[in-house]
Amino acid sequence: MNKKNINLTKRIFLNTEKLEEALANEIISSLENDLLLHNEAKLLLSGGNTPINLYILLSQFNINWAKVSIGLVDERFVSADDSYSNERMIKNYLIQGKASKAKFIGLVYDIHDINKNVQIAIDKNKSFFEGTSCVLMGMGSDGHTASLFPNDESSSNGLQEKKNCKELIITYSPVKPTKRISYTKNQLLNTKRLFLYFTGEAKMKVFSQAKYLNHIKEVPISSFIHQNKKLLEVFWTF
Secondary structure (H helix, E strand, O other), rough: OOOHHHOEEEEEEOOHEEEEHHHHHHHHHHHHHHHHHOOOOEEEOOOOOOOOOHHHHHHHOOOOHEEEEEEEEEEEEOOOOOOOOOOHHHHHHHOHHOOOOOEEEOOOOOOOHHHHHHHHHHHHHHHHHHHHHEEOOOOOOOOEEOOOOOOOHHHHOOOOOOOOOOEEEEOOOOOOEEEEEEEEEHOOOHHHHHHHEEHHHHHHHHHHHHHOOOOOOOOOOOHOOOOOOOEEEEEEEE
């Protein structure tokens, strides 16, 4: 293991409530800094069930949400009213209450043609490509993050640090819904702060293995641990 290539901090909490309180404050602080400096802030978030209570907590902060743009690090290729939709989850739990005036920019616009959809999504998401205030990623039990999956050729291409690569790509999940849209590694790293939130001992074992064994194709989260562009701020609890 080459420790020089590991770029992360890790904060461990005794329970989910304490973790989400601390993480929410860090996210809000990042947004407030950009609101003060630029009169706007940009936030990319993950889907799934893990961050739902975090998003409810964020919605209760009294900041200038009207100047905040919220997007997704990845999305399932389903309609916005589908139970699998990350957009649906974000709108149901975050863009409520004090955060109801935030601007949401999604990744699904044409459910019938995924290639056409990605081109539309690229155009809609351009403001994020300039850089974001912060990015919140999650991690699956297989070591995937965003929709960048193990042993998927499209995902492997999205993990490469190469110039002039697309910001958004089509990837394929081993579980349904299989078609996904994901930000690439280069674009996710184009942020002021990069957070990773996951829970449970099983996932920590996967993360620890990724830290010591830099097998990017088999364990995509390795690619975000072993890079020197952006500090990965890990928040974890049992």
